[in-house]
Amino acid sequence: MELPGLLLLVTGFLRSNCAAGVGQCSLEEFPCTADGVHHPSSSSCVSLSVVCDGQPDCQNGADERPEKCGGAKPKSCRSSEFSCSNGRCVPHSWRCDHYRDCEDGSDEDNCSQNECEVNNGGCSHICLDRPLGFVCDCPPGMRLLQDTHCEEVDPCLDADVCDQLCVQSSGSLTCGCEEGYQETSESGRCLSTGDATGLVFSSSAEIGWMSSSGSDQRKISDSTGAAGPLAASIANGAIYWSNPEHTGVYRLSLADGDQTPAVLFEGTRGIVGLAVDWVHELLYWTSNHTRALHVSSLNGSEQHGALITGLTQPAAVAVQPLLRLLFWADGGVSPRIECSSLDGMDRKALVTSIIRNPVSISLDIPRGLLYWADSGLHTISRIRYDGQHRKMVVESNGYLDEPFGLAVFEDRVYWSDHLTGSICSADKHNGRSLRVTQNAGTRSPAGLLIYHPLIQPTVLLLCWRRSDTAASSSLPSFGDAALKESQDPLVPSAHTHTQTDKNGACIDLSL
Secondary structure: OOHHHHHHHHHHHHHHHHHHOOOOOOOOOOOOOOOEEEEOOOOEEEEHHHOOOOOOOOOOOHHHOHHHHOOOOOOOOOOOEEEOOOOOEEEHHHOOOOOOOOOOOHHHOOOOOOHHHOHHHHOOOEEEEOOOOEEEEOOOOEEEEOOOEEEEOOHHHHHOOOOOEEEEEOOEEEEEOOOOEEEOOOOOOEEEOOOOOEEEEEOOOOEEEEEOOOOOEEEEEOOOOOOOOEEEEOOOOEEEEEOOOOOEEEEEEOOOOOOOOEEEEEOOOOEEEEEEEOOOOEEEEEEOOOOEEEEEEOOOOOEOOOOEOOOOOEEEEEEEOOOOEEEEEEOOOOOEEEEEEOOOOOOEEEEOOOOOOEEEEEEEHHHOEEEEEEOOOOEEEEEEOOOOOOEEEEOOOOOOOOEEEEEEEOOEEEEEEOOOOEEEEEEOOOOOOOEEEEOOOOOOOOOEEEEOHHHOOOEEEEEOOOOOOOOOOOOOOOOOOOOOOOOOOOOOOOOOOOOOOOOOOEEEEEO
8 A cells, every 4th residue: 555545444434433432332121330331342431521512423423312401502612623414523724635534524514615605614704715625814913823723923932031011122132121120230030029929728737838949838827627728818918718518718918916806797608719809899709509600799798699700610619800800710521711891791711722621820910911820731831811822830740730829929839739639839931940849737727829919010011022123012802891899990080090112012001
C-alpha cells in the first residue's frame, strides 16, 4: 500500500474510534455497576457521565435511545461542530474531507455546496469557501484558535513579562507599576509598599495568619470547624467565613481586642464560596444546597433572593466592583466559569472546555485576569475577563492534588492544598519558583486570601495592551443596570476622574 493510502487508513481508524466512543453498547441488564452502561464486546461500561448527553458514544446509539433517556431532547452541537444526521457532533474541519466521520456518512453529503452559507461554517469571523471544504480566517490583529475561533493578538499577554501595567510601542513593551507598588531591579516586577503582606487561611482547627514567605505565623481565632471559604473587607478590618456543614456566615473584626467571631446571618446551608464587594459593601456567596449564587448587605441586615440560579455544583465566587463584574465557578456534568454584571444580568460563559472541577477562582485586578484552580486536572490557569488569552500557569506538581483556596498578589499565585496540608505559591506568569509552607499543627488548610490594602483598590488604572497605531479600546461590554443601593462606579461624577493620553493608552478611574 502506498504511504498516502496507509496514512489515510490509519487516520480513519483513529478518528472513527475517537468519534464512535467505546463501540457497540447494550441496554440489557448485565453484571455492571451503577456507574455505567454495559459494553458487551469488551466487558466494560460506558460511564454514566456520557449517557444521554446528546452525543452517541456507542456505535448503535444505545446510550442515547429515548427509552434510556426518557425522551430527553439531544443536546445541540456547538457552532464549531457539524451535526451528523444521527445527532453526533464532529469538528467542522472534518466535513467534506473525503472520509466518513459520521457513522451515516452525512458529513460527506452535499459537499459541492458552500459551507460558509450555513452558520458561517462555524467560523467566528471569516469563512473562506474552497473547492474542497472551507477554512476559517481572522481579520488583521487577530489569530485563529482551534481552527474556528479568532482571538485578539495581545503582545503583552503573549510575552507575559509585566506584573501589572504594560504598553506596546514601536514593537517593544514597557512595563509599569500601579500606585502603591514599586518596580524592582528585575524588569517588570512590582512589589507592594507600606503594610506587610499577610495570608489569612482557614482550617478545621483555626483561622490563621502567616507572612507571604511563611516565616511568621500566628493564630487569629480558635474557631473550630472553620475549614471553608474566606473573604475580607480590608477597609473595615473584617474577615468573613463559612463552613459547608454550617448554616450561616461568620464575621470576625480584627480591630476588636478579643477577636470573638459573631454570626452575620443564619439559615443558608452548604456555602462553598464567599466574596466581598468593597465598593458597594455587599457580600456574595454560593451554596451547593440551593445551587445558586446569592447576595446580601455586608452587615447581614438585608438578604436578597438568589441572583444566579440553576447551577449544578457551584464553587467559588469573585467580584470586581470597579468594572461591575461578577465571576463564579460551577462543576458537575457541565463544568464552567461564568460571569455577569453585579446584578446578575448579561450572563456569559468564559470557560467551558478543558475544565473538569473548578474549585476556586481569584482575580489579578491590575492585569484584568481571572485565575482558577481545577482539582480534576490538577492545574492552575488564567484567562482575561472577556474569556480570551487562556494560559495554564501551574501544572500538577505534587501540591495540586486537592486545591481549595486561591489568591493572586504581586508576582505570585498562592493556593492551599487539602491533601498535603500545605500553602504554596509560584510565579503567576509561568508557575516557576515553587514555594511550599508546611503548616505544622494545622490540618487541611482550606480558604485562603491576601490581606493587604492594595488588594481592594478604589482606583483602577487601565493601560491598554495596544500598539501605538491603535486608536482606542473599550471595557468589556456588560449591562448598565445599577444596583438599587449604589451608583455605577464607571459613570463620571464629582468623585470620578478620568485621564487618557493622546493614544488612549491609560485610563484612571477613581471613586
